Amino acid sequence: MSTPATPPAQSEAALEREFIFLFEELADLFGNPRSLGTIYGLLFWSPIPLSMEEIVARLGVSKGTASQGLRQLEHLGAIRRTKEERSRTHTYQARMELKPLIAGFLQSRVIPRLTAGNERLAQMEDMVAQLPEPRKSEAQVRLQRITQWHKRGASVLPFVQRLLQGT
Known part of the structure; x- marks a missing residue:
């Protein structure tokens, strides 16, 4: 059975916040909610797997946010x-x-998105x-250009x- 995570020491807390911030920024950069990065950052930093309850307590997020974020992170691999064994609680650990x-x-x-792009093109x-011409010819040139970008x-x-x- 997993033991509850203890709050990190003062210097570790600062480093933990930096890890979390880094992953929040990466999540935002790739169009994901910052909360996804927050959860992943905490799990990446943590030396032990954490339960959803521990994640909620450590991050101060709602159970709904934690649950949804954990599902998304699990879906992403x-x-x-x-x-x-003998525990009803799931724990979560970052894949590194x-x-x-x-x-x-x-x-x-x-x-x-590439599939949807093909349909839209x-x-x-x-x-x-x-x-009507001449707009048709101009539009075809522009459409060909964006189609080339999409294919590349x-x-x-x-x-x-x-x-x-291979890796």
């Missing part, structure tokens, strides 16, 4: 959930490997075809996925 974080981000954010192509972005994805499989 950023944390592990464990349950010790970069590979599952990047792979989770690609699967949950990048690939769906097809719709735009139909819309451009209905424009999508062409990098398989390379990144192969890199992740």
Whole structure:
């Protein structure tokens, strides 16, 4: 059975806040809620797995925020959930490997957006075809350019996925 985490010493508390802040900023940079970074930062810093109740107490977030954040982090592959024998409480621990974080981000954010982008570009192509000249020609040039950008972005994805499989 897991023992409750004790509050960190004064110097450790300052360093813990810095870890949390760093991951809050990264979460925000990638379009995720800052609370996701807050939770991950605490788990990354913690030498032991923490329960949801410990996370709520240490961060001062609501149970709903903690629950939703833990689910998202687990979905991204950023944390592990464990349950010790004879215990009804789950604990959570940050995965420190970069590979599952990047792979989770690609699967949950990048690939769906690229797929949606393909659909939107097809719709735009139909819309451009209905424009009168000379606007139609100008719009086709712009659509071709953005389609090239989209294809270049999508062409990098398989390379990144192969890199992740090799590590």
